[in-house]
Amino acid sequence: MNNKASVDFITxxxxxxxxxxxxxxxxxxxxxxxxKLTWSLYPITSILFLWLMIIPxxxxxxxxxGKALVSFSIFIIPFLLILNIIMGGTKLMLSLGIPVSxxxxxxxxxxxxxxxxxxxxxxxxxxxxxxxxxxxxxxISTIISKFINQPIIDAWDILSYGIMIMISIIIFFIGRTRKxxxxxxx
Numbered sequence: 001m002n003n004k005a006s007v008d009f010i011t012x013x014x015x016x017x018x019x020x021x022x023x024x025x026x027x028x029x030x031x032x033x034x035x036k037l038t039w040s041l042y043p044i045t046s047i048l049f050l051w052l053m054i055i056p057x058x059x060x061x062x063x064x065x066g067k068a069l070v071s072f073s074i075f076i077i078p079f080l081l082i083l084n085i086i087m088g089g090t091k092l093m094l095s096l097g098i099p100v101s102x103x104x105x106x107x108x109x110x111x112x113x114x115x116x117x118x119x120x121x122x123x124x125x126x127x128x129x130x131x132x133x134x135x136x137x138x139x140i141s142t143i144i145s146k147f148i149n150q151p152i153i154d155a156w157d158i159l160s161y162g163i164m165i166m167i168s169i170i171i172f173f174i175g176r177t178r179k180x181x182x183x184x185x186x
Contacts, residue, residue, distance in 0.1 A: 123175020
């Protein structure tokens, strides 16, 4: 076992043990207070979901982010279904959670493929990824507004989108300036 593999194994083991201990502590606390599993089902489910997202980052040697995205894409809907069952079948959990999750998954895959295809100029990819968050935010706001009868865009959305545009422009110009400096000095 090489050094990188042993570090990955130790990290994966430490994360797994920490998750197991957190689950065990939740169960013990819940049983000692109520005598049955009630509130602890939320953190237990969330910790298991988190573990399923993190472990692929250490399990595989290549394409770790892609495999973590596959894991997220596979397990987010079952995670929402389990939360819905724990919550007693609420009206909004699945009807709102699944469409928003699907939009978010699509956005993450688009960004992932942008970074895979545009290998030379990462700062442009980062800028574009941030800008793509604006239509994603509008789509998610549209989905949410159908359920809660609120406007699709409010002042906070406009502020958020303005900040995203500014950050995208700043990253673009920082990247462009760094590239020019490296060409001039290199």
